[in-house]
Structures are given as structure tokens and as C-alpha cells.
Amino acid sequence: SAQHPPVTPSNLCKPRRLYISFSDVGWENWIIAPQGYMANYCLGECPFPLTAELNSTNHAILQTMVHSLDPEGTPQPCCVPVRLSPISILYYDNNDNVVLRHYEDMVVDECGC
């Protein structure tokens, strides 16, 4: 444990708030609704030891062990989305038709290592 300084809870892998505005990316003239949505993103460390709260995979546990043995050669596991949810987008296509489309994996609900 002396080799692994304590990680504060705020640095741990978890979802962070991110609002995506379609006008910010210049898509407001063809996307009818929503004008934006809370997409979120994952950020934070996956430290040793990995706890249950960090939604760690078996692979992440082993990678953490190898990382602790060889920090230079093997990185720490990544903090990534492990549960996402869909949204529907209403938009105009190039022929002025109105389209309602269901998109999977648009909102980050949970993160894990």
C-alpha cells in the first residue's frame, strides 16, 4: 500500500455530467428535438485494490495486479462506460422528410474499470 497513495473519492472512476448541445456542434438546423441531452462521460482512476463499487471486470483486476508489479510496462485499467441508455432523435433528412430514429448507447449511466 505504500506504493499506492490513497485515491480520494472524487478521483475514482465514475460518471461525470456532460450536456451535449446540438447547436454547439452546428446541427441545430436539421435536428428538431431534443436540442441537447445529458450524455455524461466516464473519468477517474481505477486504483489498487479495485472495489466492488468500481464495477471492475476480472480482466481489470488482473491488469491492476500486473500494473502494480510493472507500472512502467502495463497501464492501470481504464475507466469506461459499462451501462448506457438510448435516446430518440427527431430530425429532417435531406429530402425534407421528418425522421424519428432510435439510437442505442447515447447516455452514460454507469462507469466501470
Place this chain on the structure above:
Amino acid sequence: LSLQESLLLKSLGLSAKPSPKSPIPVPSVLWRIFQKRKMLPAPNKDPADACRVEEFNVPGNIIRVFADQGHFIHSTQPPRLLCLQKRLYFNLSVLEEDESLTMAQLEVKFSHNSYHASSQRQVFELRLYRSSQMVLRGVPSPERGRKLLVGQSFAQLHQSLLFNLTGVAKEWRTHGRNLGLILEISVGGGDAASAPTSEGLRNVCANVDAFLAASLLVVTLNPQQCGAARSRR
């Protein structure tokens, strides 16, 4: 940025950033479905239903409403009791090859909200024909270039009429020959005899002048963008 944007659009199933020219109002049915989905908490939804349109009980993850691009047909000698004759055309070429069509529903809308007192019991006949190539090549007799799909009577002009055209739309895609439809509305029932003069017929047909628009709602399923397909990978 443009390269990044085109890659992002591609991942959303779009070949390029759309630039609508004369956008139509959002159809109420799409707005209702959109609002309903927004209210539903996604985590509680069964993943198996993710690519199903509950409102129509068909598989699908894309719903489009196509505006009619056909024109009115003005014959020099229209059939005696004919009030309206119009070609309907919906450009389905925007559907991608991966998409399978699961539903197509034609809506014929009228703008009337009230009836003329004298025509409260007026009955009309609606006929919907499928055009064949012969019509577009200008064969004089339109009867030879069309096939009757639907024939029905109606009296209430204030509401829209819905027709299931799933089979027809599938054939349009399969054979790549979408030559549209022909919509005819004529005076029907026992009133035909009571409106023998052109003046009388004009009065009876006045209600049909409230014909507003036709649109085709199409549901398709793109399996590449559904959870079921991804979990198999």
C-alpha cells in the same frame, strides 16, 4: 473537423449532414411518440423492445414520414361524378439497403372541421390505385395503367383516413419500381343520382376541396443499430 463530423454522422447512420430546404411541420404522430419515449425511463425498458415501435406493434428503429410529391390530375373530360383525382408519390429511395421495411401507412387528411348543412349525409367514394409504368408513359386510358388497391366509402371529412400500404411499399423497394399511386374521390351512394348537373356536382364536391395532404409513414429496422445485433457480436 469536417472529416470528424462526417465520421460521426456515419456512425449515426447518416451519409452527410442534412440541410433541409423547405421543412414541413412535424407530424403529430411522430411528436407524440418522441414525447412518450422521452418520458419513459430507459433503464426499465426491456432490451428486447429497444428496436420495436410499440405504437404500431412492429419491429423498427426508424420512423419516417414522407411528404407527398405527386400532382393533381386535371382531365379535360373527367368521369361524371369525380370530385378529385391526384397522383401520390413518395420517394422511398432514401431508405438504406440495410433497412428492412416493416410498416407503411398512408394518411389522407382533410382540413374540414365542420360540414355544410346541406351535405351532412353526403357519402363519397375513395379509390386508391397503384400506378404501373404504362401510366407514366402517357397511355391515353388511365384505366389500363393502374390496379385498384382500396375502395371505400366515407362521410366524415374532418378526419384523416389511414390505409395499410406495407405490401405495396415492400414491392416498391423489392422491384425498384415506385411509380406512385392514384387517389380518386367521387360522389358516392344514393347521392349520385341527386347531383346530375355539373352545378350540383360542384356543390357536392365542395367538401372534398378541403383535401389537405397525403403522407406516408414508414417504419424500418436497421439491425446494425439495435442492441440485439450488437450483443451477438
